[in-house]
Amino acid sequence: AQSVTQLDSQVPVFEEAPVELRCNYSSSVSVYLFWYVQYPNQGLQLLLKYLSGSTLVESINGFEAEFNKSQTSFHLRKPSVHISDTAEYFCAAGNTGGFKTIFGAGTRLFVKA
Amino acid sequence: DVKVTQSSRYLVKRTGEKVFLECVQDMDHENMFWYRQDPGLGLRLIYFSYDVKMKEKGDIPEGYSVSREKKERFSLILESASTNQTSMYLCASSLMSGNQPQHFGDGTRLSIL
Numbered sequence: 001a002q003s004v005t006q007l008d009s010q011v012p013v014f015e016e017a018p019v020e021l022r023c024n025y026s027s028s029v030s031v032y033l034f035w036y037v038q039y040p041n042q043g044l045q046l047l048l049k050y051l052s053g054s055t056l057v058e059s060i061n062g063f064e065a066e067f068n069k070s071q072t073s074f075h076l077r078k079p080s081v082h083i084s085d086t087a088e089y090f091c092a093a094g095n096t097g098g099f100k101t102i103f104g105a106g107t108r109l110f111v112k113a
Numbered sequence: 114d115v116k117v118t119q120s121s122r123y124l125v126k127r128t129g130e131k132v133f134l135e136c137v138q139d140m141d142h143e144n145m146f147w148y149r150q151d152p153g154l155g156l157r158l159i160y161f162s163y164d165v166k167m168k169e170k171g172d173i174p175e176g177y178s179v180s181r182e183k184k185e186r187f188s189l190i191l192e193s194a195s196t197n198q199t200s201m202y203l204c205a206s207s208l209m210s211g212n213q214p215q216h217f218g219d220g221t222r223l224s225i226l
């Protein structure tokens with residue numbers, strides 16, 4: 001069965017420092033991978049996605065994630081975080097022919113001044 | 114932009130009541146989903162639907178039912194509300210294929226007293 005594991009439940013970091021949020025998936029079929037962000041009192045919003053092609057994908061606000069098939073990982077990174085990046089981040093996976101998306105448990109990113 | 118609208122942001126009900134949570138999407142998506150979100154547990158799928166009048170159980174369907182009479186509307190029903198159903202409920206929609214991201218509403222925070 002497909003599963004998604006986010007290795008850190010909380011990540012505190014100072015403003016302008018780099019950050020990495022870790023995500024591993026398990027699947028016996030081709031996967032599609034997503035990162036979503038949830039700001040307080042809101043629903044989830046798509047941050048970026050990997051479907052095929054280049055293994056490095058980027059978002060418009062400076063986040064990037066790299067698909068690593070050999071390590072079954074899709075870690076999210078940002079070289080310099082802002083206070084406004086404080087949110088919960090969810091890694092998720094879908095697959096060919098499937099209706100469902102499997103979500104990880106989420107990582108709370110706290111950016112401190 | 115896709116808009117997914119949940120009828121209530123906050124709702125307070127009493128134990129034993131029948132509770133209806135409504136969700137409407139405006140982009141002609143085939144798939145619709147209901148999740149509950151609890152701290153430390155991430156998103157858990159309650160039910161999903163891939164077409165009008167079609168429904169499939171998710172991971173935690175007990176105590177819930179759903180209705181999809183029109184393509185744009187997906188209702189979650191708590192047949193007899195209990196205190197352990199106090200949670201954040203999120204509705205989402207997507208196009209049919211597994212490589213399509215889900216679009217979320219802002220959630221309904223439901224308290225059962």
